[in-house]
Every structure is written in structure tokens, then in C-alpha cells.
Amino acid sequence: MSVHEAAIHWQHAPHTTEPNTYSRNHCVSLSGNQEVKVSASVEFKGDANCADPEQMLISAVSSCHMLFFLAIAEMQGFQVASYQDDPKGYLERSDKKGMAITRIELSPRITFDGDKVPDQKAIDNIHSKAHNNCFIRNSVTAEVTINAV
Known part of the structure; x- marks a missing residue:
């Protein structure tokens, strides 16, 4: 803990x-x-020059997913050169709670270096493991989808 x-x-x-x-x-x-x-x-009525809580929530989900992805890729012998994401969260009316972030879409773009480069099946497997292990994703009720590019 x-x-x-x-x-x-x-x-x-x-x-x-x-x-x-x-x-x-x-x-x-x-x-x-x-x-x-x-x-x-x-x-x-917020300030556009500041972060808002919804942005912080979706960036936390994205960051957590990325950190697990990097760790799993490294354990499998893959060297990630770069990882970029532009997560989107949808604030919508929820039947249960009024307004809520109901959906979060991750769109990671990843490049690899080194001699061992994963194929698409291996990348999808790493995303699946990262998705299942992400502490933040496991803490929210929003549906989180991964649209890997």
C-alpha cells in the first residue's frame, strides 16, 4: 500500500x-x-489558461497506461523510443450520477528502437496488459478505450 x-x-x-x-x-x-x-x-466559468479537473483525470489515466506500457515493453525486451498520446474524455449526462466523465479514449503513438521490434499482435498484448494493470483506470467508472495509432 x-x-x-x-x-x-x-x-x-x-x-x-x-x-x-x-x-x-x-x-x-x-x-x-x-x-x-x-x-x-x-x-x-473557468479559466482557459489553467488545467481543469477533467483534463487532469484523463491525463492521469493516460499517464498511468503509458507507465505500465513502458514497463511491460521493457520486461519483454522492447525499447520504446517515444510515446505520445492525446487522450479525450467525454463529460456526459449519466443516468446514475448527473454529469460524469463516461468515456476516455487513449490514442497512443509509439515508436521503438533497437534490434527487437514488436509486431502489432505484441503491441496489442502490451496495451491489454497495461490496460488491465493501470491503477488509475481501475479506479474510475468511465469506459477506457485504446485506439492505438
């Missing part, structure tokens, strides 16, 4: 364009002294 922590700080301030409401901007502090500027999504 491990414990993961973050700190959230919000201070009342006026909204920059709507005087009758408050700013949604806040800061998330992570270990290693990283600070992430966060706000609501633009559709919910």
Missing part, C-alpha cells in the same frame, strides 16, 4: 469577466514542489 497526497488552495477573488460570481482558479501543490494552476473548465 502507498499513500498519495496533494494540497489544494483557493482564495476568494472576483471572476475576471463576470462580476456577480467568484474566480474558480486555484492551485494544486504536489510532491516535489510542483504547483499546477487549476480552474473549472471554460464551460463552467
Whole structure:
């Protein structure tokens, strides 16, 4: 077991364009002294210059999948040269909970180096294992699909 922590700080301030409401901007502090500027999504009066919680959720799923993919590929003797993804999350009405991220689509693009290069079947197998082992994916109710390029 491990414990993961973050700190959230919000201070009342006026909204920059709507005087009758408050700013949604806040800061998330992570270990290693990283600070992430966060706000609501633009559709919910947030700041487009900040990350929003939905983006952070889909990037966490994508990052987790990638880290498992890299580890499994390495264990199987494959050298990954680069890994890129542009995950998409769909905020939709849910029958059970109101609005929710119901679907997350990963679109990884991976290149390999070295003498041992996997065929498509091996790549699909690595994705399947990464998908099944990803801690974050296992923690969310959204359907997560992998559309490997």
C-alpha cells in the first residue's frame, strides 16, 4: 500500500469577466514542489489558461497506461523510443450520477528502437496488459478505450 497526497488552495477573488460570481482558479501543490494552476473548465466559468479537473483525470489515466506500457515493453525486451498520446474524455449526462466523465479514449503513438521490434499482435498484448494493470483506470467508472495509432 502507498499513500498519495496533494494540497489544494483557493482564495476568494472576483471572476475576471463576470462580476456577480467568484474566480474558480486555484492551485494544486504536489510532491516535489510542483504547483499546477487549476480552474473549472471554460464551460463552467473557468479559466482557459489553467488545467481543469477533467483534463487532469484523463491525463492521469493516460499517464498511468503509458507507465505500465513502458514497463511491460521493457520486461519483454522492447525499447520504446517515444510515446505520445492525446487522450479525450467525454463529460456526459449519466443516468446514475448527473454529469460524469463516461468515456476516455487513449490514442497512443509509439515508436521503438533497437534490434527487437514488436509486431502489432505484441503491441496489442502490451496495451491489454497495461490496460488491465493501470491503477488509475481501475479506479474510475468511465469506459477506457485504446485506439492505438
